[in-house]
Structure formats: C-alpha cells, structure tokens
Amino acid sequence: MMQADISLEAALNALLLADAHALDGKDMSGWLGNYAEEEAASYYCRSAENSEHGFALGFMYDDCRSRLEDRVTFVNDIWAGTFQDYRTRHFVQLTSFDRIDATTLGMRSNFSVFMTPKDTGITQVLAAGQYLDSVRQGKNGELKLLSRRAELDTSVLPRYLVYPI
C-alpha cells in the first residue's frame, strides 16, 4: 500500500469512528456534522432484503440535506420524552474503499449495533449489516459523508428505531 493510501485509510477510519461516536453519544448535531454541507447529502437505512428485490423503501429515507436536519429535530425535539430510551454501541470495520473522482470516494464497512434499553438493562443485537458510503473530500483533504446507506442484514428489527443506525 502506498503512503497516500495509508493516510487516506486512516482518515476514512476516523470518519467512521466519528459517526459511531456521535450516534452512541446521542449527539444528533454531531451526527449531522459528519455529513457534507451539500443539498445532495443523504442518509438511508433499509434492509438488504428490500435492496435485493429492488425496493428503495427504507426505515429511514433522508434524501436531501434538509431531511437530515429534520431527522435531528425528530430525535431532539419531537420525540423527546415519548419513548423507552436505549443505549447503543456501534462496531464498525472498514472493508474496502476506492476513488470515484477527484473529490469523491466510495467506502464499504461492516457494522454491528448492540442496544441496551434503559429499563431492562439487557443487551441484545439491534442490527448487523454494512454501510455503503460515498465520501466527499474537501479542498484541504477533510472527509465528510456525502451519502450513507446503512443496509441491514437484519430484515426484521427487534424493535423500533429512534436513532439512525
């Protein structure tokens, strides 16, 4: 591997971890901050089963930057105090990346997410799957998510979702 690849890989890993860190910390503005400030910035969460059959429908379908901003409002303002809260731990592992053009990279990684509802304290797997990302590389080399698709092997969720995966 070339030196440039190694530092790029480290930067991609840092982006992956920053997202996991924001989600596990329920820091929705931190989560939003990992996305590029472009109208095309998007987040989708859907089952691999839907994808395999050609269905775009998901558990979450935020196809523009303002939908991402609204997702922050859902969690922080609209749903506050109405649900049983739960902790999550995201484990992510970069599996491949490639350059698409001068400012865009493709990245794949595996994830597994544990959840622990506050009331029961019992930990179980919430979902496993892979992230299919495209990543925007800024002028100074900084990386942001342009589009993320959390594709869930878990086609039947063990409960509802409040936070993005």
Add this chain to the structure above:
Amino acid sequence: MTDIKLSWPKNYNEIPKEAFVREDIYAEEVKRIFHGTEWHPVAHESELPNPGDFKTYRLAGVPLLIGRDVDGVVRVFYNACSHRGNQLETAVMGNKTEFECPYHRWLFDSKGDLVGCPNPREFLPGFNKADYPLAQPRFDIFFGLIFVTISAETEALLDYLGDSQNCLRELLAGDGRLKLLGYQKVRYDTNWKSYTDNDGYHAPLLHQAFKMLNWQGGKGRQYTATHRGHICFESALSVATGPSVLKDKSLIEFKGQDPAVGSRIVSLFPTFVSTKHLDVINLRFATPIDAETVEVHYAYFAHQDDDEEMVRHRLRQSSNLLGPCGLISMEDASVFHRIHIGNHTPGSAIFQKGVHDPLKLESEFLQNDESGNLPRWEYYRSVMGFKRAAA
C-alpha cells in the same frame, strides 16, 4: 377447545389485563382465533405481480406459500412438502415456476401439482402423483388483498368484511391496482392484542408532531362493522399550518386527489391494520410469535398509474411517516412495549373516552374516541368463551 377460566367484568369498557399476559389464554387464542373461523390478510396481489412470483409468510406459526402460477392465477398453499412435510420454500419472496423439495427431491409446479418424484416404483402399490398436490388452506381475494382461513366453517369473505368493505376498497385506492414499494418489518415486545388495541384517543396527545406542526385533526368518523367489531376511520385530510419545525415540507405534503376523505384506517379482527394517510398506502400484516411478541410486516404501496415523481414522493413519505421509526408513529411502537409491561399488574384496563353507558355497546364513534375498540373486545370475549359477570 379447552375451557379457560377468566373472570370478565360486567362493564363493556373494562378489559382484564390478565388476558394480555397469560400463556394458557394465548394457546387457546391460537386455536380459537388464528386457526379458527377468522379470515387473515396475508398478502396483496401486487406483491406478486408476475407469473411465478411468490411470497412466504407464517400465520401464527403456520407456514404459507403464496404464489402466482404460470398462467397468472394467485394460489395459496401450505409451505410444506406433501411427502413428509419438509418446509418447501425458504426464500421470503422470489420467482420460480417449480418448487423442489431437497429432502427426497419431490418436484411441484406453480399450480401445486406433484410433477416428479424419484423411484416411485418402490412406493406403496397404487401410488399416484395426482393424489399428492401441495395442500391448500381456504383463501379468497378482495381488491387484490389475499385472505386465508384455516377453518372450513368461516363464513364467506364478503360477509366477514360486512360494512368495512367500502372503506377497505377505498383504502386500496378504489381499484386495488397497487404497486409494491417495499417493507418495514419489526417485532414488538407486546401481546398481539395490545398492538391492535391502539385507539383514536391518543393521536393528538401521544404524537407531539401534531402539536408542533400545528396539525389539527380533520373532521371524521369512526365506526365498527359486523359483530367482530372491525374498525373503520374515515376523515378529511388536514394539512399542517403555521410555522413548521420541518425544513423539508414534502414529508407532510398531500399530492393526491380527494382530500375530503384523505385519511382512512381499517382494522380487521384479529390483527390486520391498514391505513391510507396523506399519500401513504400501508398494509400491516401482523402475526403473533408468542404471548409476548408480535411480528408486523409493514408493506407500502404506490398506485400503478403513479408517475415517477409521485412514486418518489410516496417512497419518502412511506419510509419516514407511519412505520416503526416514523415521525408520527414511532411513539406508538414504544407504547406497545410499555403497555405490555403495565399489563402485568392486577385489575382491568378501563376505557373512558367516548363511553356513554358501560352496559351498552355502540357502533358509531367520534374520531378521537377510544370506545371504538369495545365491540371488538366483546367479540373476543365471546369467541374465547369467557363469562361476563352478571350486571
């Protein structure tokens, strides 16, 4: 049938919480309700648009194979080989014109006929393939919605639906010509009856989105159909007014026609819920897994005549609005869990909103009444054979 004891209060508006949590009651429900004289929606034809398309589904444990044969005819089979009963198809959905059981390689065509089996000369004398098609439950179809019943005694489907027919047909876009957009599937840690007991009272209270978006409920009615207490809601669509907290308004926009009755819910006994709200068309196929778990497959649809932009709008709205993670429904999912925990306490759940006389059942209700659920509860009590205390 086993005689199960549960003392039921004399008032129609009191439901003993034990009914939600006792294992012996659940086992009896499976026999009397899920394998009894009820019709259960298991799919919509538009989930299998082409010859050879199939979907598998388990109805309270019973494996079903729902397929469209090579001539385009929809058929429902038990998903079990007619030889020794091996589960025939394992895929959730797909397209096949033949189904081969891997155990001893019996081969069935899309009409369920046994078309091949190795070494039949060594079988019982007189063995005839024609005697071994895939077994079928009774099924019938209403505007594309496929219903199954396990019992031979269930009345005809149209009688079963009774006065819910109109509302259900309208909800299925009036002509049933739907196009599948995909699924959201989830398990809730709750008894199946808590899942279906969701009421008209809670909407403006639990769901903060209504308040924050200044989204008033439109005028509407709620009524029950047949002695089973199927529930229908029909209401005018209201559109959010005032300053919105949402940056992307398309999520709560209505692009369809007919806002006069733009919102419909049909909830059929025992577990089926369907809804048309804004531009979302959603059929929820639900089945109990055990006394404390219900699995719900939210299937979403477009109409076959939609243009590309409308399909995209429906995809966005369907994914984000009314499902297990939806803007105005995620809280319902959480209540399903919490009400199940609360039901492990003594006494009864007591309905108030819309109850005029606890000793009388009604069939017309206001949109935000919770009493619309009571006729269904009375039917449940009678089918389970629980004795009501003397008035």
